[in-house]
Amino acid sequence: MSLFITFEGPEGAGKSTQARLLYERLQAMDYPVILTREPGGTRISEMIRRIVMDLRHTEMAPTTETLLFSAARAQLVSELIRPYLNTGGIVLCDRYADSTFAHQGYGLGRDLDELQAITTVATGGLMPDLTFYLDLPVDDGLYRKQVAKGRVEQSSPGSTFTTPPEWNRLDARDLAYHQRVAAGFAELMRRDPDRWRQLTAEQPVSALAEQIAQEVEPMLKRVTRLGADA
Template sequence: MRKGLFITVEGTDGSGKTTQIKLMEEFLKSAGNEVVLSREPGGTQISEMIRDLILDPKNTDISPLTEMMLYAAARAQHVFQVIKPALDSGKCVICDRFVDSSFAYQGCGRGVDLKTVADVNRAAVDGIVPDITFFLDIDPHLAIQRRIKTTGADRIEQEKMDFHTRVYEGYRKMALLYPDRIKTIDASKSIEEISSQIKLYLTEII
């Protein structure tokens, strides 16, 4: 039986996920928890190699279906090698993106059939479902401008604004479908206000 706590953080690029994940880590550690931080795509050597392939701006001819399956392959390795072992040993895992991102980006953003996304990822996650997911809700125009200004743009971030808008709307739909798991956080607020709201939710489940 799984003993750990699985927390995922979702949102469009530039929504402030990295900052809030660090603050979550500090909060959980201060409460006596052992915390593992990870990200998708990535988290293992193999998954990071797949990440490089997916996000390389030169790889403009990757088909939407190929992209979705590459993300799922990276996720399957990540679950097998990092997430499941950590949860089984009682650790808290905080992951920057998980399966919800595939529905938002490849399903809603790229137009891949949602049933296909679900079927492929059902195998990839091997029964692992987040205990709680934080969706950092911010206007995608503002978020992507912030991200590009800070770090430059990878292949996904270079997409036109209508793609990022579809992704954002995908996340909003997911949050409406699964309100018990996905908690929508107003990411236009200050770092401190966002963190305080997240901590309230975490306090309820730890």
């Protein structure tokens, strides 16, 4: 068995922060675990990330955007996620296909059935076992990122935030867009409630990390620790 966990939520909610903390916790417990992100996570997918997130690419058509995210995902699933799950490990992914439904679907108004078809091609139908939704009013998350952007130089040594949050082409969309995305996530959660855990991101980093660890704990029995007898 294996375990595939993803993190979703509005911009700046703390997805990357929490994904990394869970990764470090599981690693310290000797679980076989990898942390990756979308778009990105492989050499090719990170190159696609640079294209799709670039603030200068204002002319990018919604279809191009959708296919680039999906192409990055296809590479990540085939090169990294599926092989690691096949070894029985835990994959943590900072965003995944739900972000496509929320952003390109509800945010940009692309047809959801069409997105489903593209996503199935990209992933071979692979969906997470568990998805955290870090819930935060959209303007609060955007504000967090703006603050971080201005204070990059001040980040404390030893901080777990290895990379400051970027301000990218999707962040720069208007508030109405981000509100449609948030409403889209709410709809996705309604459709598939068993997979999602919705947690408020309006709490200290460490408290949220504890809640996430508690939710994951019962699912760890699916995975064999490193060095344990099979």
